[in-house]
Amino acid sequence: MTTSNKSFCVICIANYCRSPVAENLLKKRFGQKYEFFSAGISPISQPNMDARSLAFLKENNVNHDFHTPKKINKKMLNYFDRFLVVDYYVLNQLNIAYPKYKYKFQSLTKQFADINILDPYHLQADEYIKVMNDIKHISENINLEEM
Numbered sequence: 631m632t633t634s635n636k637s638f639c640v641i642c643i644a645n646y647c648r649s650p651v652a653e654n655l656l657k658k659r660f661g662q663k664y665e666f667f668s669a670g671i672s673p674i675s676q677p678n679m680d681a682r683s684l685a686f687l688k689e690n691n692v693n694h695d696f697h698t699p700k701k702i703n704k705k706m707l708n709y710f711d712r713f714l715v716v717d718y719y720v721l722n723q724l725n726i727a728y729p730k731y732k733y734k735f736q737s738l739t740k741q742f743a744d745i746n747i748l749d750p751y752h753l754q755a756d757e758y759i760k761v762m763n764d765i766k767h768i769s770e771n772i773n774l775e776e777m
Contacts, residue, residue: 635662635663635664635665636664636665636711636712636774636777637664637665637666637667637709637710637711637712638656638664638665638666638667638710638711638712638713638714638774638777639666639667639668639669639702639706639710639712639713639714640652640653640656640666640667640668640669640713640714640715640716640738641668641669641670641671641702641713641714641715641716641720641724641735642668642670642671642715642716642717642720642749643670643671643672643719643720643749644670644672644673644674644699644751645668645669645670645673645674645699645700645701646670646673646674646676646679646680646683646699646751647679647680647682647683647749647750647751647758647761648683648716648747648749648750648761648765649668649669649670649716650668650679650683650694650697650699651679651683651686651687651762651765651766652668652714652716652738652765652768652769653666653667653668654687654692654693654694655687655690655692655765655766655769655770656769656772658692658693658769659769659770660774664774667706667710668700669700669701669702669703669706670699670700670701670702671701671702671720671723671724671727672701673699673700673701674699675699676699677696677697677698678696678697678698679697679699680750680751682750682755682758682759682762683762686759686762690766702724707728707731707734710734711734712734712735712736712777713731713734713735713736714736714737714738714777715735715736715737715738716738716739716747716765717737717739717746717747717748717749718737721735721737736777738765738768738772739768740777741768741771741772741773741776742767742768742771742772745764745767745768747761747764747765747768748761750762
C-alpha cells in the first residue's frame with residue numbers, strides 16, 4: 631500500500647459475523663485501491679468467523695484468509711484513517727472509550743439511511759442472510775471518497 635491510499639477498519643461487536651464479511655466484500659470490490667481490516671470492541675474467543683458468514687462469502691465468490699477476531703486498540707486507532715462502524719451501539723461505545731478519535735469513526739450505513747445492520751449472531755437463518763445482504767449492498771455501493 632502506498633501512503634496516499636486510505637486505510638479503513640470495519641468495527642462491530644465481536645469481529646465474528648459482520649465486520650469480517652464487510653472487510654472481505656470491500657477488499658473484493660476495491661482491490662488494492664484501499665487497505666481494509668476489521669476488529670471488534672469485544673471480540674469473540676473463537677477462531678475464524680461465524681460459519682454462516684463463511685458460507686455467505688463462499689456463495690458470493692469472495693476469497694478470504696483465515697480470520698482471527700481482533701480487539702480494536704490504540705495502535706489501530708493511530709494507524710487507520712477511518713473506522714467504518716456497523717451500528718450505532720458500537721459507534722456509541724467507541725465514542726465513549728476513545729473520545730479523541732471520534733473524528734475517525736463513521737457509520738458504515740451513513741450513505742444508506744434506510745439500512746440498519748443488526749447484530750445477526752442470535753438471528754435465524756433468513757434474518758442472518760438479510761443482514762449479510764445489507765452488508766453486501768453497502769459494500770457494492772458505498773462511496774469511500776466521501777468518508
